[in-house]
Amino acid sequence: MLGDITLGQFFPGDSPVHRVDPRMKLLLTALYICLTFLVKDFIGYGLLLALLLFCTLLSGLKLKFMLRSLKPILMIILFTFFLNMFFAKGDRVLFAWRFIVITEESLYFAAFMALRLVFLILGTSLLTLTTSPIALTDGLERVLKPLKLVRFPVHELSMMMTIALRFIPTLLEETDKIMKAQAARGADFDTGNLLQRAKAMVPLLVPLFISAFRRADELAIAMEARCYRGGEGRTRMKILRLQAVDYLALLLFLALLAAELLRQRLL
Amino acid sequence: MALIDLSEVFFQYEGQTEEDGAVRGVSFGVNKGEWLSIIGHNGSGKSTLIKLLNGLYLPTSGEVKVEGISSAAEDRIWELRKKVGMIFQNPDNQLVATVVEEDVAFGLENLGVPPLEIQGRVKNALEKVRMGEFAKHAPHHLSGGQKQRVAIAGILAMEPEVLLMDEPTAMLDPSGRKEVLDTVLRLHEEQGITVVHVTHFMEEALAADRVLCMDEGKIALSGSPREVFLNIGGLHALGLEVPPMAELSLRLRKKGLRIPETVMSIEEMTEALCQLKSAI
Amino acid sequence: MPIEVSHLSHVYMPGSPFSASALEDVSLRIEDGEFAAVIGHTGSGKSTLVQHFNGLIRPSQGKVLVNGLELSDPKTSLKEVRRQVGLVFQYPEYQLFEESVELDIGFGPKNLGLPKDEIAARVRQALADVHLPEELLQRSPFDLSGGQKRRVAIGGVLAMEPSILILDEPTAGLDPRGREEILSLIQGWHRKGRTIVMVSHSMDDVSRLAERVYVMSQGRLAMEGSPAEVFSRPDELLSMGLDLPAAAKLRAELAKKGFALPKGIHRMEEIETALLAFFLKGGAA
Numbered sequence: 042m043l044g045d046i047t048l049g050q051f052f053p054g055d056s057p058v059h060r061v062d063p064r065m066k067l068l069l070t071a072l073y074i075c076l077t078f079l080v081k082d083f084i085g086y087g088l089l090l091a092l093l094l095f096c097t098l099l100s101g102l103k104l105k106f107m108l109r110s111l112k113p114i115l116m117i118i119l120f121t122f123f124l125n126m127f128f129a130k131g132d133r134v135l136f137a138w139r140f141i142v143i144t145e146e147s148l149y150f151a152a153f154m155a156l157r158l159v160f161l162i163l164g165t166s167l168l169t170l171t172t173s174p175i176a177l178t179d180g181l182e183r184v185l186k187p188l189k190l191v192r193f194p195v196h197e198l199s200m201m202m203t204i205a206l207r208f209i210p211t212l213l214e215e216t217d218k219i220m221k222a223q224a225a226r227g228a229d230f231d232t233g234n235l236l237q238r239a240k241a242m243v244p245l246l247v248p249l250f251i252s253a254f255r256r257a258d259e260l261a262i263a264m265e266a267r268c269y270r271g272g273e274g275r276t277r278m279k280i281l282r283l284q285a286v287d288y289l290a291l292l293l294f295l296a297l298l299a300a301e302l303l304r305q306r307l308l
Numbered sequence: 309m310a311l312i313d314l315s316e317v318f319f320q321y322e323g324q325t326e327e328d329g330a331v332r333g334v335s336f337g338v339n340k341g342e343w344l345s346i347i348g349h350n351g352s353g354k355s356t357l358i359k360l361l362n363g364l365y366l367p368t369s370g371e372v373k374v375e376g377i378s379s380a381a382e383d384r385i386w387e388l389r390k391k392v393g394m395i396f397q398n399p400d401n402q403l404v405a406t407v408v409e410e411d412v413a414f415g416l417e418n419l420g421v422p423p424l425e426i427q428g429r430v431k432n433a434l435e436k437v438r439m440g441e442f443a444k445h446a447p448h449h450l451s452g453g454q455k456q457r458v459a460i461a462g463i464l465a466m467e468p469e470v471l472l473m474d475e476p477t478a479m480l481d482p483s484g485r486k487e488v489l490d491t492v493l494r495l496h497e498e499q500g501i502t503v504v505h506v507t508h509f510m511e512e513a514l515a516a517d518r519v520l521c522m523d524e525g526k527i528a529l530s531g532s533p534r535e536v537f538l539n540i541g542g543l544h545a546l547g548l549e550v551p552p553m554a555e556l557s558l559r560l561r562k563k564g565l566r567i568p569e570t571v572m573s574i575e576e577m578t579e580a581l582c583q584l585k586s587a588i
Numbered sequence: 589m590p591i592e593v594s595h596l597s598h599v600y601m602p603g604s605p606f607s608a609s610a611l612e613d614v615s616l617r618i619e620d621g622e623f624a625a626v627i628g629h630t631g632s633g634k635s636t637l638v639q640h641f642n643g644l645i646r647p648s649q650g651k652v653l654v655n656g657l658e659l660s661d662p663k664t665s666l667k668e669v670r671r672q673v674g675l676v677f678q679y680p681e682y683q684l685f686e687e688s689v690e691l692d693i694g695f696g697p698k699n700l701g702l703p704k705d706e707i708a709a710r711v712r713q714a715l716a717d718v719h720l721p722e723e724l725l726q727r728s729p730f731d732l733s734g735g736q737k738r739r740v741a742i743g744g745v746l747a748m749e750p751s752i753l754i755l756d757e758p759t760a761g762l763d764p765r766g767r768e769e770i771l772s773l774i775q776g777w778h779r780k781g782r783t784i785v786m787v788s789h790s791m792d793d794v795s796r797l798a799e800r801v802y803v804m805s806q807g808r809l810a811m812e813g814s815p816a817e818v819f820s821r822p823d824e825l826l827s828m829g830l831d832l833p834a835a836a837k838l839r840a841e842l843a844k845k846g847f848a849l850p851k852g853i854h855r856m857e858e859i860e861t862a863l864l865a866f867f868l869k870g871g872a873a
Contacts (some may be wrong), residue, residue: 218682219683229699230698
C-alpha cells in the first residue's frame with residue numbers, strides 16, 4: 042500500500058496557521074529566512090525560537106512532527122558543525138592535536154552555523170506541514186505571476202506541479218503492482234550486489250515508464266477535450282483574498298524583524 | 309436538424325489506406341435528447357469514431373458537424389468542444405487535479421468563467437452526480453466508479469449539449485459499472501442530456517434509444533436495441549454477444565415453446581414463461 | 589498437493605493510522621486439479637487472499653500450506669513456492685518489458701536458473717499453450733494487439749510450469765471475443781490437470797467454469813460450495829453486493845412468481861433443459 046504515503050508532509054488542520062493565505066505564507070517564509078540570516082547572536086535565535094514555538098503551538102502540530110523533519114538532514118547539520126569547528130579560525134585554543142585545532146571562537150561559530158540550518162529547516166517545515174501541496178502550488182503560481190513579464194513559464198510550471206502531485210500516488214500504486222507481478226515470475230529485487238540490483242530494476246522501470254507515457258498521452262487528450270489551451274484567458278475557481286489573520290501574521294513577523302534590527306543597532 | 313451530423317466520414321491512421329482505415333465511409337446523425345450506443349468488438353473502429361465527434365481526430369475525408377460547426381474549422385474548435393464533452397475509459401488518466409472540486413472546475417477555468425460562477429456550477433455538477441460530499445477529497449482515494457462520476461461532473465459543469473462516453477465502464481467492477489450507468493441514465497431522463505456511448509457490454513446498450521453496430525470501420529447494424537439485439541444471426545456473424553434471454557428464447561422456440569420473439573430481458577422472459585405456464 | 593489455509597488473518601499497515609483488516613480468520617482447502625473461483629465485492633479481501641498462495645504476502649497470523657510447503661515458515665524458499673504457484677495479475681500486459689516475446693516469456697524460467705535450451709523449450713511450449721504462433725517470438729510485445737499482449741503475459745507465467753495457476757480477473761477490459769478466447773484457454777489448462785484459482789467479477793463465467801466457489805465478504809470467507817449451492821442463495825449474494833448468473837437470476841424471478849424450477853440451476857443449458865422438461869413432458873418439475 043505504497044499509495045497511502047502522502048507526499049511531502051502536509052498535516053491537515055484548521056488552525057489559524059493553516060488558514061493563512063498560501064501567498065502570505067510564502068512571503069512570511071521568505072521574511073523568516075531573511076531573519077535567520079540577519080541574526081548575529083544566540084539572543085536572536087531565542088527570538089526565532091519563540092516565534093517558531095508560538096506558531097507550532099498555534100498550529101496544533103506536535104513538536105515531535107517538527108523535530109522529525111530534521112532527521113533526513115541530520116548528517117548535513119553534523120557535517121556543518123564539525124567542519125566549522127575544525128576549520129574556523131580563532132585565538133583561544135581549547136584543544137589541539139597535530140593539525141586539528143579547536144578554539145572557543147570556532148566552537149561558537151560551529152554551533153551558530155548548525156543552529157542556522159536547524160532554524161531554516163524548522164521554518165520551512167512549518168510551511169509544508171501546514172499548507173497542502175495544492176495550496177502551495179497555487180500560491181506559488183500567483184506569487185510568481187510577475188515573472189511572466191520576463192517570459193518565465195509560471196502557469197506551465199504550476200500545472201506540471203499539480204499533475205505531478207496528482208499522479209505520484211497513482212504511480213506509486215502501480216510500482217507496487219508491477220513489483221509484485223515480476224516477483225511472481227521469480228524476479229528478485231532485494232539481493233545481490235549493486236550492479237545486480239540495478240539490473241533487477243529493469244523489469245520494474247520499463248513497464249513503469251511505458252505506463253507513465255501512456256497516462257501522459259491519455260491525460261493530454263482528456264485535457265484537450267476539456268478545452269485546455271494553456272494559461273491564456275484561464276480563470277481560477279479559488280479566489281485568494283487576504284484576511285485579518287494574514288495581516289496579523291504579517292504584522293507579527295514585521296514587528297519581530299524590526300525588533301531584531303533595533304536590538305542589533307542598539308548593541 | 310441533427311445535433312451532430314456525420315457525412316461520408318473516413319479516417320485513417322498513419323500507414324492505412326482508405327480500404328483498411330479505422331473508419332470507412334460512415335454517415336449518421338445524433339438527435340437532440342437521444343441516447344445513442346455504439347457497440348462493436350475491439351478494432352471495429354468504435355473508439356476512433358467517437359473521437360471524431362469532438363474534433364480530437366479530424367476526418368481524413370468527409371465532414372463532422374456539431375450544430376453546424378465543422379470539426380475541421382480550427383478557429384471554432386473550442387466552441388465545439390464546449391458543446392461536446394467527453395468521458396474516457398481510464399478513470400485515473402482524465403482527472404487533473406488533486407482535489408475533486410478543483411478537478412470539476414478545470415474545464416470551467418479553461419473557458420475563463422468568473423470564479424464565483426465556477427464555484428456555483430461545480431457545486432451543482434457534483435450534486436447532480438451525487439458526489440457533493442466528496443468535494444474536498446483526493447481523487448486517488450475514490451473507487452473507480454466514483455472517479456468516473458467526478459469526470460462526468462467535470463463535463464456537466466461545462467454545460468455541454470452532448471456527453472460522449474468512450475467505454476466508461478470497461479475498467480470498473482460490476483457495482484462501479486452500475487453506479488456510472490445509473491448516474492448517466494438519470495441525467496439523461498431528468499435533464500434530457502444527449503448521450504453517445506461506446507461500449508462492448510451488450511447489456512449496457514439495452515438502455516439506449518438507438519444502437520449502432522460497428523464492424524471493420526463501417527456501420528454493420530443499426531436500429532432500436534430490440535431490432536439490433538434480436539437480430540441474433542447478425543450479431544453472431546459480427547462476433548458480438550447476444551442477450552442471454554434472447555438466445556434462450558430462440559432455443560426454446562426451436563423446441564416448440566411459444567415464447568414471443570420480442571423477449572430480451574429477464575423480466576420479459578419471466579412474464580412469458582408464467583403466461584405459458586398458466587395456459588397449461 | 590492441495591492449498592490449505594487455516595485461520596489466516598491479515599492486517600494492512602498494522603500500527604499506522606491507515607491500519608485496516610483485510611482478512612479475518614479465513615480457513616479453506618483447494619484440492620488438486622480443482623477449478624476454484626474466488627468471488628467477492630471490490631475490497632472484500634479476495635486479492636489479498638490469493639496473494640498469500642504464492643508467498644507475495646507472508647502469513648502474519650494463521651497458516652498457509654501449499655503443496656506441502658509451509659509459507660509462514662521463514663525458511664521456506666519463496667522461489668520454490670513461486671515455481672509451483674503461478675499468479676497472473678489483473679491487466680498482466682502491463683508487466684511486459686522485454687524487447688521480444690521470446691525474452692519476455694523466458695524471464696520467469698531464467699529467474700529459476702534453468703539452462704538455455706530448457707528455457708527455449710519452455711517458451712515455445714508456453715506460446716503454444718496460449719495459442720499464439722511461433723512467428724511472434726521475435727516480435728516486440730508492445731507491437732501486439734491487446735488480446736495478444738495479455739496472452740503473452742499469461743504465457744510468461746505458464747513458462748514457470750506451475751502446478752497451480754491463479755488468475756486475478758483474467759478477462760478484465762477485454763471485449764466478448766477476447767474474453768471467450770481467454771476463458772477457453774483456461775478451461776483447457778484445467779482439463780490437462782492444472783489446479784486453477786480464478787478471481788472473477790463475472791458470475792456467468794464462474795457459473796460456467798468453476799467446480800467450487802469461495803465467496804469473500806469484508807475479509808471473511810462468507811460462503812463456500814459448488815456453484816449450484818452458492819448460486820441457490822441469491823438473497824445472501826445480493827446483500828454482499830454480488831450478482832447472480834443470468835440463469836440463476838431467471839430461476840429466482842420465476843420462483844418469486846410461484847414458478848418453481850429445481851434448486852441449484854445456474855447454467856443456461858440447465859434452465860433450458862428444466863424448462864423443456866416442464867413444458868414438453870407435462871410439468872415434470
